[in-house]
Amino acid sequence: MNKHVTGKPAQTAASEEDVIRLSDVRRRFGATPALDGVSLDVRRGEILGIIGRSGAGKSTLIRCLNGLERPDSGTIEIEGREITGLSEAELQPLRRRIGMIFQHFNLLSAKTVEENVALPLKIEGWAKAKRLARAAELLDLVGLTGKAKAYPSELSGGQKQRVGIARALAASPALLLSDEATSALDPETTRSILALLKDINRKLGLTILLITHEMEVVRNIADRVTVLDAGRIVEEGPVWQVFSRPQAETTKSLLSGIRPQLPAHIAQSLTADIAGEAILSLDIAGPAATGPLFQKLSEEFPGGYRLVHGGVDHIQEQAVGRFFIAVPADAAARLVSFAERLGAQVEVLGHVADHA
């Protein structure tokens, strides 16, 4: 497993800061290991993103967390309480510690917005006046003041998800589990829902676990990311580090849509023959990316280099730069070691005969 350096002290074995702790969780369906030794901590107050291809084990992980699926082996703790051996009755109160939001909102269409939000409290036995007061408070929090008496069919997708969030928060859960919650929304609505989740995370210190196939979601609001592949964690770390220097092939492939890629017509013209120009990828992120990289390259390589493609993104307020540059083939090795000394990660991708 590739672990990125977090810059934080290592978590102790029994940290009280962990809302969820999975240890070597395994779940197999016939010959398929849906979860193959997953160990994972969700720390109090953080937003953790879990990404993975279809079939990586994300849904199985969710079902194990809310007790709908029992692992074959391993342990799952919710706020320090081991759940794998619990009976259905013992699980109920712990299940309520996890609020869930879903891709298709799962609202009751025959009930009003306030009734939907108050439903978990009704199940907990709250008196009507008290639960409607709590629902009103939550509707204010999610920006739906005035919609208490509306029915779900009268709301937009984004508003429905806001109701879903309010309902998930009704019983003050320790963790909000988001299962592809923005996957059915358009980009603008997605951004507004993500802004709301971030706002709630900051205001209430709410811990959020995001399960998603949308890299943008993790990029925009998560603190840490865990990459699942075939039931195993292949990479994890702070989002800006993993997204700037993905190590596992799965992660590189998942991120290909949101990281600059060498334009296809240039990629197709690359050859292994060392001639003409070398095409290099250059990744630089965090503190190293704030230095005068290109000025230094220009000083050191007066013979010139060409910027072919790329740019600088900002993730978690860290600069994340990814560039493709072309240099005369005979200067490539020296440029690689020079740029690496400046903190960049450089790779020679191949050569092109002439200006591509």
Ligand SMILES: Nc1ncnc2c1ncn2[C@@H]1O[C@H](COP(=O)(O)OP(=O)(O)OP(=O)(O)O)[C@@H](O)[C@H]1O
């Ligand atoms: N009840 C089941 N019976 C048989 N195989 C299952 C069952 N549930 C999951 N699997 C298998 O386990 C693996 C992990 O599935 P899971 O649904 O957890 O992946 P996922 O990451 O959620 O995928 P997706 O993003 O497509 O929902 C897959 O190979 C799947 O076919």
